[in-house]
Amino acid sequence: MSETRSHPSELRFRSALGAIPAYIPGKPPKRVDGRPSYKVSSNENPYPPLPGVLRAAMRAVESMNRYPDLTSTALLEALSARLDVPVNRLAVGAGSAAVLYNLLQATCETGDEVIYAWRSFEAYPIAVALTGATAIEVALTADGRHDLDAMAAAVSTKTKVILICTPNNPTGEVVRGDDLQAFLRAVPVGVLVVIDEAYREFVREPRAVDGIDLHREHPNVVVLRTFSKAYGLAGLRVGMAIGSELVMAAIRKCAVPFGLSDIAQQAAIASLAAEADLLQRVEGIVGERSRMVNALRELGWEVRDSQANFLWLELCEDTHAFAMAAEAAGLIVRSFPGEGARVTIGEPETNSLFLDVVRQWNVHKRSPIG
Structure with missing residues (x-):
C-alpha cells in the first residue's frame, strides 16, 4: 500500500501567529580592521560574574x-x-x-x-x-x-x-x-x-x-x-x-x-x-551614564535623563546612518529605523568610543542633532 503524506502547505497553525512581529535581538559585535568591537545594543551588564x-x-x-x-x-x-x-x-x-x-x-x-x-x-x-x-x-x-x-x-x-x-x-x-x-x-x-x-x-x-x-x-x-x-x-x-x-x-x-x-x-x-559588590558596579554604570549625558549635551545633543542602563537618541530619519557610522567604528547600537537608537552604558572605554563616534558624526553632519 502506498503511504499518503501531507504536504507542509496543508499544516494549519493558530491564526494569532500571523499577527506576531519578529523579535529583533541586538546584533553581535564584529571586529573592524582588527580592532575590538563592542555590543551596546542589548542592555547587558558589561562586567563578568563575581x-x-x-x-x-x-x-x-x-x-x-x-x-x-x-x-x-x-x-x-x-x-x-x-x-x-x-x-x-x-x-x-x-x-x-x-x-x-x-x-x-x-x-x-x-x-x-x-x-x-x-x-x-x-x-x-x-x-x-x-x-x-x-x-x-x-x-x-x-x-x-x-x-x-x-x-x-x-x-x-x-x-x-x-x-x-x-x-x-x-x-x-x-x-x-x-x-x-x-x-x-x-x-x-x-x-x-x-x-x-x-x-x-x-x-x-x-x-x-x-x-x-x-x-x-x-x-x-x-x-x-x-x-x-x-x-x-x-x-x-x-x-x-x-x-x-x-x-x-x-x-x-x-x-x-x-x-x-x-x-x-x-x-x-x-x-x-x-548584592553589595554587584550594586557597586551599578553605581559605576550610573556614573558613566551621567558622564555620557553631560558630554552629549556639551556636544549639542538633546538627551533625556535616562534612569536605566542605556540612553535614547532621537535621530528620526538619521537613525540608520548613525547606526552604520557607529558600526564602522566598532560599536553595535540598537536601531529603531525612523525613530532613534538605544545605546547601552558599557565600560568607560566603550563609552568613550561612543562619544568619539558622536563627535565625528557632528563633523560629518556639519551641525549637531537637536
Missing part, C-alpha cells in the same frame, strides 16, 4: 545530570527575605519576559485587550498576540513618558491587563509614584496592572515608583523584576513576579516544568548574597 557567583554556578554544573528544583524553593526563600515579601506572593521563571508570557497566558484569550505604551519593550506585542488578545498601544508623550491619562481612557470592558515599563525601554523615562497612584485609582480593580521594573536598580529619581510598595496597597498590581541587567545574569535568564497569591498561583500553572535550571537558581542566590 567570583562567588561563578563558583556557585560551577558547583551546580557538576550535577546537571539531575533535574533542578521544580519549585525553586531556595531561591524563593532568598527573594522573600531580600524583598520582605511572602513566598506565596512570588513566582520565578526563565527571565521576566517568560514570567510575563505565563501571566498573559493565564489571564488573556481571544476577545480580551491588553494596554501598553508605545514605543516600549518589544516583547509586549509578541506576548499579547500569542494569547489571541488584542494589543491596545497608547503613544508616549512628546517627552517619552507614559501617557497615563490616555491609557486610563483606553480601558474598556475587554481590558484584562495593562503593562507599564518603568524605566521605559527604550526611552529611559520613569513613571512617578504619585502619578501611578492616581492611575490605579482610575483603573477597575479587576484589571491587572503589571509594572515592569527590569531596570529598577539603576533608578536615581526619588519620585520614581516602587512597584513592590504599590503591590502591598493594590491587589491588582503585579511587579516584574530580573537578574539579567544589574545582576549580570542575562545568559542564565532569571526573572520574577511579585503579586497576590492568586495571581502567582496562576503564573506557576502556566510555567514550563523545570524551566529554571539549577545553575540559574544557584547563581541568582549567590548574586543576592553578593
Whole structure:
C-alpha cells in the first residue's frame, strides 16, 4: 500500500501567529580592521560574574545530570527575605519576559485587550498576540513618558491587563509614584496592572515608583523584576513576579516544568548574597551614564535623563546612518529605523568610543542633532 503524506502547505497553525512581529535581538559585535568591537545594543551588564557567583554556578554544573528544583524553593526563600515579601506572593521563571508570557497566558484569550505604551519593550506585542488578545498601544508623550491619562481612557470592558515599563525601554523615562497612584485609582480593580521594573536598580529619581510598595496597597498590581541587567545574569535568564497569591498561583500553572535550571537558581542566590559588590558596579554604570549625558549635551545633543542602563537618541530619519557610522567604528547600537537608537552604558572605554563616534558624526553632519 502506498503511504499518503501531507504536504507542509496543508499544516494549519493558530491564526494569532500571523499577527506576531519578529523579535529583533541586538546584533553581535564584529571586529573592524582588527580592532575590538563592542555590543551596546542589548542592555547587558558589561562586567563578568563575581567570583562567588561563578563558583556557585560551577558547583551546580557538576550535577546537571539531575533535574533542578521544580519549585525553586531556595531561591524563593532568598527573594522573600531580600524583598520582605511572602513566598506565596512570588513566582520565578526563565527571565521576566517568560514570567510575563505565563501571566498573559493565564489571564488573556481571544476577545480580551491588553494596554501598553508605545514605543516600549518589544516583547509586549509578541506576548499579547500569542494569547489571541488584542494589543491596545497608547503613544508616549512628546517627552517619552507614559501617557497615563490616555491609557486610563483606553480601558474598556475587554481590558484584562495593562503593562507599564518603568524605566521605559527604550526611552529611559520613569513613571512617578504619585502619578501611578492616581492611575490605579482610575483603573477597575479587576484589571491587572503589571509594572515592569527590569531596570529598577539603576533608578536615581526619588519620585520614581516602587512597584513592590504599590503591590502591598493594590491587589491588582503585579511587579516584574530580573537578574539579567544589574545582576549580570542575562545568559542564565532569571526573572520574577511579585503579586497576590492568586495571581502567582496562576503564573506557576502556566510555567514550563523545570524551566529554571539549577545553575540559574544557584547563581541568582549567590548574586543576592553578593548584592553589595554587584550594586557597586551599578553605581559605576550610573556614573558613566551621567558622564555620557553631560558630554552629549556639551556636544549639542538633546538627551533625556535616562534612569536605566542605556540612553535614547532621537535621530528620526538619521537613525540608520548613525547606526552604520557607529558600526564602522566598532560599536553595535540598537536601531529603531525612523525613530532613534538605544545605546547601552558599557565600560568607560566603550563609552568613550561612543562619544568619539558622536563627535565625528557632528563633523560629518556639519551641525549637531537637536
